[in-house]
Amino acid sequence: MDKKNSIERLILSRCSKYHDDGEVLKLLEDRYSVDSLQKSYMVLQSTDGGFTKAELLKSSSSRKRRKKKKESIFRSLIRPVEQKSGNNRHSKFYGKRTKNTFKQFIKQNLKLQKDTVKDPKCLDKLKDLAELPLCSKILKFEDFQEINRLWNNYAKELIGTTDSITVMTSKLSTCEFIGAFVEVTHSGCINNIGQKGIIIWESQHNIIIVVPRAGGWRSDISVTNPKYSYSELIGGLRIINKEGTRFKFRVNVDSESPTSTEEPCYIEFEIIGDRLMVRSIDRANKKFKNHAVRDIEL
Known part of the structure; x- marks a missing residue:
């Protein structure tokens, strides 16, 4: 240690405890000596902080x-x-995520629909399939009619007062279809043709609709007593693939007038599923070109 240029010496000289340089030099010599009482380290002992072991x-x-x-x-x-x-x-x-919970909910409803039609002999004895306990847990078309009413108001506001079909189709091509009442007019699966229902979920490749009980194309034709299958009598959910499928829906363009006795005016549109095989999030920013498409089967 250089005592002449020592920082410690300068600091201690300014302390009021030491009066002369002799005391400061003696303290520094003892501080850095091996045999002195002062050591260059400090020993810390563990304490309980004033509490007993029971209190801790x-x-x-x-x-x-x-x-x-x-x-x-x-x-x-x-x-x-x-x-x-x-x-x-x-x-x-x-844990439980929203997406996984919804998938599990859809699978449970589809399983209930399959379990209900497993025993045809038992179903023949019932006058109404709604009496079954399993049918009470299946989704009903009536529970989603309010969503369809909200979607009609949404589509009506989206179209506005324009009379141009091109403007209408460009707006509807980017809108949200959950809540719309659609009808399958063409499909690669024969069982899907004529299905009518409200869309409750849409993905890139499929849509899920809830159909009414004893509904579909058989109720529209002139048959006195149309016969329905057990799945049609139960109703519930239907998963429909967009590829090779065309859907039809209509929008009420009349102004709400409760005193009017005339029938409401609707505009029908047809959706080509092959051109909507994108997510609804991506479809909002997608621009659909108005030109002929060769790979669509008409």
Whole structure:
């Protein structure tokens, strides 16, 4: 250590405890000597902070109880799912997501529809299939009529007062179709032709509609007693592929006038499923060109 240019010496000289340089030099020599009482390290001993061991255990247990009380609402919702699944790695980290919950809900309804028509002999004895307990859990067309009414108002405001069909089609091509009442006019699957229902979900390749009981093309033809299959009598959900399928829907363009006795005026549109094989999010920014398309089967 250079005592002449020592920082410690300068600091200690300004301290009021030491009166002359001799005391400062003596302190510095003892500070950096091996045999002196002053050491160049400090020993820290563990302390209990003034509490006994019993008090420390009591405080730690109270902190644990507080942590249990402050559990989040989301955690309390997904805990029953984790307990049912056991050591399932996915349920521990992901829990219940909206998308997975909706898929599970759709699968359960489709399974209920299949389980209902498994025993035809039992169904023949019933006058109304709605008496079955399983049918009460299947989605009903009547529950979605209010959504269809909201969609009609939405489509009517979207079209506006324009009379140009080109402007109407360009606006409707980018709109949301969930809630629209559609009819399948052409499809590669024969069973889908004539299906009518309200769209409740749309993806890139498929749509899901809820159909009424004992409804469809058989109720439109002039038949005194049309015969329906068990699946048509039950109703429920139908998954329809967009590829090779054409849908028809109509929009009420009349102004709301409760005193009017005339029939409402509708404009019918036809959707080509091959040209709508995009997600509804991407379709909002997609520009559809008005030209002939060769790969559409008419």
